[in-house]
Amino acid sequence: xxxxxxxxxxxxxxxxxxxxxxxxxxxxxxxxxxxxxxxxxxxxxxxxxxxxxxxxxxxxxxxxxxxxxxxxxxxxxxxxxxxxxxxxxxxxxxxxxxxxxxxxxxxxxxxxxxxxxxxxxxxxxxxxxxxxxxxxxxxxxxxxxxxxxxxxxxxxxxxxxxxxxxxxxxxxxxxxxxxxxxxxxxxxxxxxxxxxxxxxxxxxxxxxxxxxxxxxxxxxxxxxxxxxxxxxxxxxxxxxxxxxxxxxxxxxxxxxxxxxxxxxxxxxxxxxxxxxxxxxxxxxxxxxxxxxxxxxxxxxxxxxxxxxxxxxxxxxxxxxxxxxxxxxxxxxxxxxxxxxxxxxxxxxxxxxxxxxxxxxxxxxxxxxxxxxxxxxxxxxxxxxxxxxxxxxxxxxxxxxxxxxxxxxxxxxxxxxxxxxxxxxxxxxxxxxxxxxxxxxxxxxxxxxxxxxxxxxxxxxxxxxxxxxxxxxxxxxxxxxxxxxxxxxxxxxxxxxxxxxxxxxxxxxxxxxxxxxxxxxxxxxxxxxxxxxxxxxxxxxxxxxxxxxxxxxxxxxxxxxxxxxxxxxxxxxxxxxxxxxxxxxxxxxxxxxxxxxxxxxxxxxxxxxxxxxxxxxxxxxxxxxxxxxxxxxxxxxxxxxxxxxxxxxxxxxxxxxxxxxxxxxxxxxxxxxxxxxxxxxxxxxxxxxxxxxxxxxxxxxxxxxxxxxxxxxxxxxxxxxxxxxxxxxxxxxxxxxxxxxxxxxxxxxxxxxxxxxxxxxxxxxxxxxxxxxxxxxxxxxxxxxxxxxxxxxxxxxxxxxxxxxxxxxxxxxx
Numbered sequence: 001x002x003x004x005x006x007x008x009x010x011x012x013x014x015x016x017x018x019x020x021x022x023x024x025x026x027x028x029x030x031x032x033x034x035x036x037x038x039x040x041x042x043x044x045x046x047x048x049x050x051x052x053x054x055x056x057x058x059x060x061x062x063x064x065x066x067x068x069x070x071x072x073x074x075x076x077x078x079x080x081x082x083x084x085x086x087x088x089x090x091x092x093x094x095x096x097x098x099x100x101x102x103x104x105x106x107x108x109x110x111x112x113x114x115x116x117x118x119x120x121x122x123x124x125x126x127x128x129x130x131x132x133x134x135x136x137x138x139x140x141x142x143x144x145x146x147x148x149x150x151x152x153x154x155x156x157x158x159x160x161x162x163x164x165x166x167x168x169x170x171x172x173x174x175x176x177x178x179x180x181x182x183x184x185x186x187x188x189x190x191x192x193x194x195x196x197x198x199x200x201x202x203x204x205x206x207x208x209x210x211x212x213x214x215x216x217x218x219x220x221x222x223x224x225x226x227x228x229x230x231x232x233x234x235x236x237x238x239x240x241x242x243x244x245x246x247x248x249x250x251x252x253x254x255x256x257x258x259x260x261x262x263x264x265x266x267x268x269x270x271x272x273x274x275x276x277x278x279x280x281x282x283x284x285x286x287x288x289x290x291x292x293x294x295x296x297x298x299x300x301x302x303x304x305x306x307x308x309x310x311x312x313x314x315x316x317x318x319x320x321x322x323x324x325x326x327x328x329x330x331x332x333x334x335x336x337x338x339x340x341x342x343x344x345x346x347x348x349x350x351x352x353x354x355x356x357x358x359x360x361x362x363x364x365x366x367x368x369x370x371x372x373x374x375x376x377x378x379x380x381x382x383x384x385x386x387x388x389x390x391x392x393x394x395x396x397x398x399x400x401x402x403x404x405x406x407x408x409x410x411x412x413x414x415x416x417x418x419x420x421x422x423x424x425x426x427x428x429x430x431x432x433x434x435x436x437x438x439x440x441x442x443x444x445x446x447x448x449x450x451x452x453x454x455x456x457x458x459x460x461x462x463x464x465x466x467x468x469x470x471x472x473x474x475x476x477x478x479x480x481x482x483x484x485x486x487x488x489x490x491x492x493x494x495x496x497x498x499x500x501x502x503x504x505x506x507x508x509x510x511x512x513x514x515x516x517x518x519x520x521x522x523x524x525x526x527x528x529x530x531x532x533x534x535x536x537x538x539x540x541x542x543x544x545x546x547x548x549x550x551x552x553x554x555x556x557x558x559x560x561x562x563x564x565x566x567x568x569x570x571x572x573x574x575x576x577x578x579x580x581x582x583x584x585x586x587x588x589x590x591x592x593x594x595x596x597x598x599x600x601x602x603x604x605x606x607x608x609x610x611x612x613x614x615x616x617x618x619x620x621x622x623x624x625x626x627x628x629x630x631x632x633x634x635x636x637x638x639x640x641x642x643x644x645x646x647x648x649x650x651x652x653x654x655x656x657x658x659x660x661x662x663x664x665x666x667x668x669x670x671x672x673x674x675x676x677x678x679x680x681x682x683x684x685x686x687x688x689x690x691x692x693x694x695x696x697x698x699x700x701x702x703x704x705x706x707x708x709x710x711x712x713x714x715x716x717x718x719x720x721x722x723x724x725x726x727x728x729x730x731x732x733x734x735x736x737x738x739x740x741x742x743x744x745x746x747x748x749x750x751x752x753x754x755x756x757x758x759x760x761x762x763x764x765x766x767x768x769x770x771x772x773x774x775x776x777x778x779x780x781x782x783x784x785x786x787x788x789x790x791x792x793x794x795x796x797x798x799x800x801x802x803x804x805x806x807x808x809x810x811x812x813x
Contacts, residue, residue: 004055010102021218022048026055028214029156029189036162036192036204039218040348046091047098048218049158049193050130053078054104056155057129061105074107075153076127079181081138081174083164084318085112085295088132090302091160095130106130111137114295124150135165135174136481139400142180143407143476154185159207162192163341166206167388169397169482169697175206175423176401182210183419195348196341198387209422222357224347226380228373229363235370235579238781241268242334242365246275249332249363254282258305259312259330262346264338266290266316270517272334273314277520287313288520292488293500297519317342319349331360336369338648339556340379340386347380368563368649368778370580374572375562386558391745393426395437395738397482399698402441404480406457407473410464413438436734440698447730448722454700475702484693484703490532491518498532499523506544507533515543557752560617563649564596587774591767594775599668599760602776603658604769609642610658613776614651614668622752623651629672632679637663645782652779661766668764670757690743692719694735 003011003018003026011018021039028035029052039045057077082088092110099106108130111123123131124141127150133141141147157178165171181188190207197203204213233244253259253276261276263269273288280286287301287310298318304310308327313319331350337343343362350358362373379385398420405411417434420426439445442465444454456472457465467473488501499519510516510525515538517523524538566572573581587593594600594615601614616623623646630653634641640656659667695701701718726733767773772780 003051004059006058006102007051007055010098013101016044019044019048019219021216022051024216025049025191026052028216029053029056032187032189034190034207034211034213035216036194036200036207036213037216037218038194038197038200040195040221045193045195045218046094046160049160049191050078050080050095053130053156053158054098054106057106058102058104074126074128076129076131076150077153078130078156078158079138079151079154080130080132080158080160082132082134082160083170085114085134087160088112088134089114089299090306092130092132093306108132111141113137114299135170135177138177139173139404139480140477142177142184143404143473143480145408147408148184151181151184154181154188156189156191157181158191158193160193161195161345162203162206163194163197163387166203167391169391169394171206172391172394172397172423172425173401173482175209175425176398176420178207179209179419179422180401180405182422196344196385198341198385202390206424208424223383224344224358224360224380226343226347226360226362226377228370228377229361230577231363235364235577236366238366238778240264240335240365240369241271242363243271243275245334245363245365246272247279249334250276250279252330252332252361253284253286253312256311256330258308258310258327259332260319260328260346260349261312261314261332261334262319263314263316263334266292268334269314269316270520273520274517274522276312276314284311285309286311289313289315289318291316291318292502293519294498296497297500329359331358333360333362335363335365336372337362337376337559338372339559340376340384341556343376344380344385366778367580367583368647370576371563371566372559372648374575375559375566379558379562384558386556389751391425392741393429393433394482394697394742395433395734396694396698396742398426398429398434398437399441399734400476400480400482402438403456403472403476403699406441406465406467407476410460410466412464433734433737436737440734444700445726445730445733445735447726447733456699476699479696479699479702482697484696489528491523491535492532493523494526494534494536499535502533510544517543557618557755560619560648561596564594564617567593568595583774591769591773591775592765595765597759598763598765599756600765600767601664602767602769602773604772604776605658606654606772606780608656609654610656611652611654611772611776611780612659612664613773613779614653615649615775616651616756617649618752618756620646620648622756623647625753626756627651627653629677630667633667633672634659637667639663643783645779647779647782650775650779652776652783658768661764664764664766668757668760670754670761672757673754687739687743688720688723691723691735691739694738694742695719695722698735698738700735 002008002023021037022044025035025037025048037045037048039048080088080091082091088110089112092108095108098104099108107128109123109128110132111120112134113136124144124146141150144150159165159174165174178190190209190213192203192207192213194203200215204215207213229245229248231245231248233248236244249261261272263272269288269290273286276286285304287304289298289301301310301313305313328350331347333343333346337346347358347360350360362376364370364373402416405416417431420429420434442455442457443449444451448454455468458468459465489504489507490498490501492498502518507528512525512527514525515522516525522538522543523535526534526536528534573584584593591602592600599614599616601612603610603612605611616626627644627646631641631644634653634655638657639659641653642655644651644653696703700722726736
């Protein structure tokens with residue numbers, strides 16, 4: 001089935017031809033069938049999602065339907081859900097062109113946390129035809145008493161960048177929201193849009209809350225052209241900021257029309273932007289974009305990019321997804337990408353034309369990152385993607401959803417359980433877990449039932465449940481969401497605008513007169529007034545850089561396997577820069593290279609300490625957990641451990657006595673994940689931190705309360721008191737079960753650790769050396785480093801060790 005005449009003429013006027021996947025979605029919509037569209041950036045993916053809605057709305061109104069629209073009341077027809085507020089706004093802006101040019105009787109608006117309150121109230125009274133929003137705003141809309149009336153006319157839900165939701169707590173929140181929409185709007189169909197999908201059938205299941213989902217594939221498009229920066233500077237052994245490459249990156253920016261420079265952390269974004277401005281002799285218009293900047297500053301940068309007024313923007317994952325800037329002709333990834341799907345997503349921001357390749361350049365920050373970058377490049381060429389496994393059902397998210405549902409109307413417990421089971425994340429949820437979560441929401445559970453403040457539901461005579469107090473709804477709406485950030489404090493210029501927010505703990509560490517980098521400026525801290533950090537402009541000095549919780553992105557398992565494959569395959573080494581090839585050559589002379597199916601561990605003395613370095617390649621999170629467990633075992637074995645340090649690639653541990661081969665085998669035994677893990681988790685602060693996050697999401701502790709906002713110390717104090725009480729009086733409380741699950745998944749990465757220990761059983765290569773090896777230098781450089789460094793101050797360890805290795809290689813050659 002083709003396009004209606006009006007739409008055909010619009011396509012022809014733009015010199016476009018409707019693509020097969022666009023026509024396929026129109027045909028499926030006419031059959032009220034849900035679909036997952038997998039199409040590359042530039043393939044008209046987003047337009048394909050909206051075309052059926054635009055056609056249906058136009059046809060209905062040309063046939064005299066849509067009385068509410070004629071009376072000026074408005075009916076919501078299509079809901080678009082985005083993982084980013086900026087993307088929701090960008091899509092609304094992009095839809096203005098076809099709506100205006102075809103003079104369609106359609107009204108499109110966006111609704112996010114940045115939308116003014118007056119507009120949000122008006123949208124509920126007079127809904128637009130198309131509404132672009134986020135999972136958090138959807139949860140709020142579902143919590144209002146008029147939710148049934150608001151969503152009754154809903155015919156289509158479009159979820160953009162669906163893969164970005166699938167394995168996160170936001171994804172669980174979204175899945176529960178989609179199931180609620182299917183109940184409120186029985187004629188709704190669901191459309192998922194994604195460009196990078198490792199498991200299409202699994203992702204389609206995420207949308208299948210009411211019926212089967214048809215998978216539609218778009219044309220593949222031209223393969224991207226991706227290279228690795230062959231720096232002329234000395235390639236650092238350690239560090240993750242990539243500052244050595246900034247001058248070369250600047251020269252590349254000069255040669256392109258518009259570029260996006262992606263980084264992996266907000267701190268890195270500030271530092272790279274600052275370095276680029278210091279050498280910006282041509283006065284190139286360069287912007288900065290990350291989630292902690294004030295919304296006004298982010299919008300200003302987005303508008304300037306859309307208008308073609310910027311030559312480059314330095315950005316974090318805040319611009320990863322979907323922003324359609326057709327003039328971007330180059331993407332630069334500063335530092336290794338940490339995942340192939342993430343890299344492909346970022347590459348897709350360049351050149352939104354299907355028949356021309358996107359161009360990208362990776363600038364590795366250190367030698368190990370060169371290996372990782374080559375692994376990612378080979379995966380891109382092979383069109384292979386990585387993805388995370390499904391996450392167990394998040395009970396804290398379920399608790400929040402139960403409260404939100406009760407805010408809108410009294411709920412039937414059995415009907416809600418059936419609705420929850422229709423979602424992919426909760427499809428196997430035991431009735432006991434649901435009932436325990438529901439009881440917690442209603443009464444707080446056995447240990448907290450005596451306290452009225454945690455009685456949030458009460459039962460009606462007909463058996464349904466309603467809110468115990470209107471205050472519960474106010475508290476829910478102020479604390480909705482699954483992203484638990486550390487408390488933030490606004491940064492404001494004295495007698496000037498608010499620049500954004502940084503973590504409260506960072507400001508607490510400053511004294512008046514200290515300088516720090518934020519929003520692309522060097523600021524002088526003047527003090528805190530009315531919970532706002534007052535600042536003025538500063539020049540020079542040695543400014544600090546705010547660090548943010550959540551920090552660095554983890555190395556994916558898929559990339560880790562490929563890095564191991566490169567190390568053990570000399571035939572692939574010619575693709576590496578000369579410095580890296582020499583680094584690996586000397587490693588073979590001094591020790592050996594890690595093998596894919598074995599675990600290489602080196603031991604050597606340095607100073608008065610004994611070091612062991614394990615080449616695990618399982619990511620920083622898994623290595624940190626392994627380091628904590630290993631030092632416990634070493635203590636019991638009399639090895640007198642003194643500390644450990646972890647990178648994405650390597651774990652280094654030091655103590656006073658070296659282990660024997662037999663002791664090493666016992667140290668890395670799989671039983672580490674049994675009693676040792678339980679004991680360590682009970683003694684460490686890990687469970688307390690995880691409980692604090694779970695308690696905030698589940699609504700046990702309100703971060704924000706009408707009229708006030710709790711500080712980090714207050715939240716921690718409250719959560720610690722409750723945590724200790726539950727452990728004493730109800731150790732099987734549903735939130736403690738959720739806490740252990742959360743800690744195992746998010747903080748410890750136990751699955752990867754278990755895979756490592758199984759792989760290492762009976763296959764440990766232990767090399768005792770008389771001094772440090774080349775591959776061990778980067779991890780030892782991390783000892784004593786703070787969370788944020790500029791990467792330039794590589795201490796005497798580097799110089800001494802590197803010279804030793806070079807001398808040794810020269811002698812043996």
